[in-house]
Amino acid sequence: xxxxxxxxVGGLAKATFIGAASSxxxxxxxxxxxxxxxxxxxxAAFSAVAxxxxxxxxxxxxxxxxxxxxxxxxxxxxxxxxxxxGSTTETNFETNSSLTEGHFVTSTYAHQGISGALGANNVAGxxxxxTVSAGAGAALTGGNFWQGAVTGLVVxxxxxxxxxxxEAFAKHKFDKExxxxxxxxxxxxxxxxETTLNTMAENVPTLKNWHNKSGNPKMYAQPKYxxxxxxxxxxxxxxxxxxxxxxxxxxxxxxxxFASYRTLAHNMxxxxxxxxFNYTGQLAPLIAKYxxxxxxxxxxSEVYAFKFAFQYGGIPYSNNxxxxxxxxxxx
Numbered sequence: 655x656x657x658x659x660x661x662x663v664g665g666l667a668k669a670t671f672i673g674a675a676s677s678x679x680x681x682x683x684x685x686x687x688x689x690x691x692x693x694x695x696x697x698a699a700f701s702a703v704a705x706x707x708x709x710x711x712x713x714x715x716x717x718x719x720x721x722x723x724x725x726x727x728x729x730x731x732x733x734x735x736x737x738x739x740g741s742t743t744e745t746n747f748e749t750n751s752s753l754t755e756g757h758f759v760t761s762t763y764a765h766q767g768i769s770g771a772l773g774a775n776n777v778a779g780x781x782x783x784x785t786v787s788a789g790a791g792a793a794l795t796g797g798n799f800w801q802g803a804v805t806g807l808v809v810x811x812x813x814x815x816x817x818x819x820x821e822a823f824a825k826h827k828f829d830k831e832x833x834x835x836x837x838x839x840x841x842x843x844x845x846x847x848e849t850t851l852n853t854m855a856e857n858v859p860t861l862k863n864w865h866n867k868s869g870n871p872k873m874y875a876q877p878k879y880x881x882x883x884x885x886x887x888x889x890x891x892x893x894x895x896x897x898x899x900x901x902x903x904x905x906x907x908x909x910x911x912f913a914s915y916r917t918l919a920h921n922m923x924x925x926x927x928x929x930x931f932n933y934t935g936q937l938a939p940l941i942a943k944y945x946x947x948x949x950x951x952x953x954x955s956e957v958y959a960f961k962f963a964f965q966y967g968g969i970p971y972s973n974n975x976x977x978x979x980x981x982x983x984x985x
Contacts, residue, residue, distance in 0.1 A: 683708065698735035705731040713797075722797025729790070736768055826968030828923065829916070831858045836915045846877035846912040854919060860966055861922055868929035871903040873922075880909045890921045892928035900937045903929040920967055927962030931955045953983035 683704040687697040706728030713723025793799040832840050835857040844850050851873040855865045865871070871892070882888035889911040894900040905928075911921045931937055936958070940951035957980050960971035971977045 694735075694739075698732065701735065702728045702731040719797055725794065726797065739768075828858075828860050828919070828967040831860055832916050832919045840916050841914045844912045844915045844918050846907075846909050847875045848873065850912070850918070851875060851907060851922070854915070854922065858919055861919065861926065864923065864926040864930060864966065867933075868926050869902060869933040871905050871926075871929040871933075874904065874906045875912075876906050877909045877912070882906075882908055889917075890925050892925045892932070894932040894937055899935070900941060901933050901935065903932045905929065920963065920969060923967045924959050924963040924969075927959030928955050930962065931958045949983055953980040956980040957984060 683701055686704070687700045691697045691700060706724040709727025710720040710722075710724030713726075714720040790799070835854070836842075844854075855861050855873070882891050884891075888908070890905060890907045892903050892905045894903050905922075905925045907918065907921065907925075911918050932955075937951060937955060940954055944950040957977065960969075960974065960977045960980075963969045964971050
């Protein structure tokens, strides 16, 4: 753990012990980077600075040079990130020109990393690369190579490698259900038909639960149009009728909803939020109060659906443009 303390077997053992003891902090840095940032380069930069600062401080506390510890921690983190690569996820909200309708567009960009380019995508390679880089960093700043290497082993092994192995478990429960239902096809295009809709509502537990609790709304596929013809931007629309006091709903999914099984699942969950709002009798009194043609009932339903999709699907909404437009309409 210490990048600038005179080397000895006892010192190496002590460094290893301190590394294990501080693994919670080291692991926590990686968790914080993925929580704070969705951009791969931002995550890598934050991790490098945080690991460098922590390891430098630990080295200084033990009587070594701060910058040797900083170099070992930062370089091992950078090396591990460069070796493994990662992804950047961007979620943007698109609205029509009149701001009456909108939808999420989520894009994920892969960053291959050195391991992918070499065809050696493995955890052992990541740890080795991070360990050697940290040792070199410590040596170049006047510290001890071997104890810098221990720092690299801790950072690349207890942080980066563990986070890589834990990535699947870090996903929201809903996304894991989608992965379980569709496997490697989860992010592939889905057939735009009613069979796809009904099968998904049966095979993804969260969707099955809320489809039932929303009064089992009928679902239709409309592959003829990429988006709703009424606004040119909605990927799906939920309709309620006054025949039963607006409790029963039908949902139409347009072609863009079928961009992938995952996209469809998240759109379906959002629409089930609307359907549940209707089925539980929340829409009818709003229409009675504001009228059929007022935008307020729709705004209340939209705000509810955003919060519903966040609670059960993990999609954030507070900074979303369409959410903010509708939230403003009801206040």
